Amino acid sequence: MTSQTSESQSGTRRTVAVIGAGTIGLGWIALFLAHGLRVVVNSRRPEAERIVRDSLELSAPYLPGGPRDPGELAAGLTFEPDLERAVAGADVVQENAPENLELKQELFERIGKAAPAGALILSSTSTLNPDAMGERMPDGGRLVVGHPFNPPHVVPLVEVVAGQRTDPAAVEEAVAFYRSVSRHPVVLRKPILAFAANRLQSALLRESIHLVREGVVSVEELDDIVTHSIGLRWATVGPFLAFHLGGGTGGLRKWLNTLGAGLEQGWELLGRPRMDEETIASLIEQAEEAYGTSYEDLVRARDTRQTAVLAALEQARD
Amino acid sequence: MTSQTSESQSGTRRTVAVIGAGTIGLGWIALFLAHGLRVVVNSRRPEAERIVRDSLELSAPYLPGGPRDPGELAAGLTFEPDLERAVAGADVVQENAPENLELKQELFERIGKAAPAGALILSSTSTLNPDAMGERMPDGGRLVVGHPFNPPHVVPLVEVVAGQRTDPAAVEEAVAFYRSVSRHPVVLRKPILAFAANRLQSALLRESIHLVREGVVSVEELDDIVTHSIGLRWATVGPFLAFHLGGGTGGLRKWLNTLGAGLEQGWELLGRPRMDEETIASLIEQAEEAYGTSYEDLVRARDTRQTAVLAALEQARD
Numbered sequence: 001m002t003s004q005t006s007e008s009q010s011g012t013r014r015t016v017a018v019i020g021a022g023t024i025g026l027g028w029i030a031l032f033l034a035h036g037l038r039v040v041v042n043s044r045r046p047e048a049e050r051i052v053r054d055s056l057e058l059s060a061p062y063l064p065g066g067p068r069d070p071g072e073l074a075a076g077l078t079f080e081p082d083l084e085r086a087v088a089g090a091d092v093v094q095e096n097a098p099e100n101l102e103l104k105q106e107l108f109e110r111i112g113k114a115a116p117a118g119a120l121i122l123s124s125t126s127t128l129n130p131d132a133m134g135e136r137m138p139d140g141g142r143l144v145v146g147h148p149f150n151p152p153h154v155v156p157l158v159e160v161v162a163g164q165r166t167d168p169a170a171v172e173e174a175v176a177f178y179r180s181v182s183r184h185p186v187v188l189r190k191p192i193l194a195f196a197a198n199r200l201q202s203a204l205l206r207e208s209i210h211l212v213r214e215g216v217v218s219v220e221e222l223d224d225i226v227t228h229s230i231g232l233r234w235a236t237v238g239p240f241l242a243f244h245l246g247g248g249t250g251g252l253r254k255w256l257n258t259l260g261a262g263l264e265q266g267w268e269l270l271g272r273p274r275m276d277e278e279t280i281a282s283l284i285e286q287a288e289e290a291y292g293t294s295y296e297d298l299v300r301a302r303d304t305r306q307t308a309v310l311a312a313l314e315q316a317r318d
Numbered sequence: 319m320t321s322q323t324s325e326s327q328s329g330t331r332r333t334v335a336v337i338g339a340g341t342i343g344l345g346w347i348a349l350f351l352a353h354g355l356r357v358v359v360n361s362r363r364p365e366a367e368r369i370v371r372d373s374l375e376l377s378a379p380y381l382p383g384g385p386r387d388p389g390e391l392a393a394g395l396t397f398e399p400d401l402e403r404a405v406a407g408a409d410v411v412q413e414n415a416p417e418n419l420e421l422k423q424e425l426f427e428r429i430g431k432a433a434p435a436g437a438l439i440l441s442s443t444s445t446l447n448p449d450a451m452g453e454r455m456p457d458g459g460r461l462v463v464g465h466p467f468n469p470p471h472v473v474p475l476v477e478v479v480a481g482q483r484t485d486p487a488a489v490e491e492a493v494a495f496y497r498s499v500s501r502h503p504v505v506l507r508k509p510i511l512a513f514a515a516n517r518l519q520s521a522l523l524r525e526s527i528h529l530v531r532e533g534v535v536s537v538e539e540l541d542d543i544v545t546h547s548i549g550l551r552w553a554t555v556g557p558f559l560a561f562h563l564g565g566g567t568g569g570l571r572k573w574l575n576t577l578g579a580g581l582e583q584g585w586e587l588l589g590r591p592r593m594d595e596e597t598i599a600s601l602i603e604q605a606e607e608a609y610g611t612s613y614e615d616l617v618r619a620r621d622t623r624q625t626a627v628l629a630a631l632e633q634a635r636d
Contacts (some may be wrong), residue, residue, distance in 0.1 A: 023564070035504075035629040098630055146619060150564050156546045174550050186537060190534055195586075200525050200529075200543075202525075202581070202584050202588065203521045203522055203588050205586045206588070207518050207521040207556050207582070211517065212519075219558045222556060224374060224554065224556065225515050226502050226515075227553060227556050228468075228474045229473055229474075230522075231554070234622055235545060240541050240604075243523070244605050244616075245468075245613070252602055253605075256593075256602060260593045263520070263593055264593045269518065269520050271517075272585070274582065275574075283570065287559075287562050288569065298559070305634040308630040309550060309553055309630050309636035315625060317623070
């Protein structure tokens with residue numbers, strides 16, 4: 001495969017098999033339908049059809065390119081509980097099974113045998129290495145990780161991760177495919193456990209839990225601090241550019257030369273909270289008290305604001 | 319002071335003495351002028367007047383309530399290099415001197431003696447405790463930390479921090495004052511070194527540097543990942559609400575009960591980078607290559623996007 005054939009192929013990928021209809025699978029389904037793709041949903045849940053249709057009602061107002069009619073979106077849907085039949089006619093497979101290596105190895109072995117030879121095989125895994133997942137797959141080199149953020153139809157990042165066995169052409173294909181559905185793929189230069197964005201998230205969550213556990217702020221106050229400072233900032237510029245500008249005209253050079261050594265000392269003072277029963281119970285209690293509203297109302301509020309932020313950023317870039 | 323007199327007083331606070339005209343002081347000056355306050359700038363830099371006027375040109379398009387004319391803003395300015403004279407007629411003092419405890423103790427001793435008895439005394443410190451800073455101040459109980467984010471005229475958060483000696487009425491006054499200039503004050507329940515937002519920022523930066531140092535991503539790719547995922551997310555909902563919704567209808571309860579124990583294991587795997595010369599040099603080199611454009615152009619691009627995000631969030635809330 002050359003880069004040219006990759007590009008032309010991605011334009012002709014019309015049918016996506018989505019394996020698993022949990023939170024992430026449901027987001028992908030909405031996103032792919034919104035881009036006019038045919039979606040074959042493979043789920044063993046007997047109520048999958050109802051769940052997918054309900055979920056489309058919830059996501060239809062917040063799709064890239066603007067709100068859609070959920071009924072029209074659903075016209076592109078097929079349900080196929082048999083895995084081999086679900087992938088048999090797929091140009092792309094996006095797998096969203098639970099994070100269990102054995103289970104994924106078995107899935108990809110079967111997908112590898114049943115999917116067309118040219119199909120792009122993608123996994124939403126947030127932790128597993130493509131080499132390991134594709135160990136029993138006939139053509140494991142075509143398996144690429146495409147790890148989205150929640151929900152995949154709203155948040156644009158997809159972390160694209162290859163293993164040592166992965167065919168570089170498959171990585172290019174994955175990037176082209178995700179761009180064709182208006183996502184923002186970033187290819188990691190090497191695999192790392194939990195990839196980049198979730199590691200960053202985990203680091204921030206650790207200190208967030210520390211601050212709540214120490215009684216410095218409540219769960220709601222912590223969220224309030226983040227949304228009114230670093231969240232806004234990092235929606236606009238990443239941490240390095242933020243500090244590059246925080247250093248004034250001297251840039252990151254001045255900032256690191258002044259504070260670089262102090263950074264390491266500061267890190268030693270960060271919290272190392274234990275997730276004991278008391279901590280977990282207190283976090284849950286505070287979150288339920290602060291965010292007691294219905295799940296669907298909160299999701300709508302989140303996605304209304306998220307969509308507005310994305311539109312504003314796009315406009316400001318022009 | 320009762321809560322009622324506090325509120326009425328904050329509306330009549332018309333003159334602010336801004337001590338120090340570095341990056342943070344300059345942002346405060348623009349913000350206070352935009353709200354029609356008189357601003358007395360106290361700086362020992364001989365070129366302070368030019369620096370402040372140049373900075374107003376740069377910040378005038380990005381003020382809360384919309385763009386302003388920098389010349390009209392400057393009409394509210396006075397320059398007074400003598401500290402005692404600068405604070406003598408102030409209703410509010412916002413101090414932005416370097417992070418040096420001795421220096422601040424001396425400053426607040428002098429400010430405490432020279433400022434009117436009812437003046438609100440605020441420090442932008444990002445690390446120091448109000449009790450320590452106000453040790454030599456005649457009425458140290460009225461000193462409150464009001465720690466902003468950079469730049470203070472764009473990012474709404476102000477962390478309000480009291481010491482053990484601090485008068486609760488002064489804290490209330492500080493909150494009312496920051497609200498009157500359209501900031502979003504959050505009062506910490508107890509002081510902690512480096513306060514909340516910078517600790518969170520530091521935790522994320524640590525893992526960011528680890529990922530770059532390990533060669534997983536470049537400086538620019540790391541920024542790209544953050545702005546297209548967690549940044550967008552945290553501009554919209556804080557980390558706890560994000561996970562509360564990430565857990566589906568089961569909320570944070572389901573998420574923590576499923577993953578809570580695993581969280582702690584994951585934290586043990588986070589990076590512990592050393593800020594050695596090689597690391598610092600590589601970060602600087604990558605940042606300068608990626609963000610080689612002029613400081614002013616980058617600041618304008620940042621603040622254009624930041625202002626757009628803020629406006630979008632405000633609209634989406636209504």
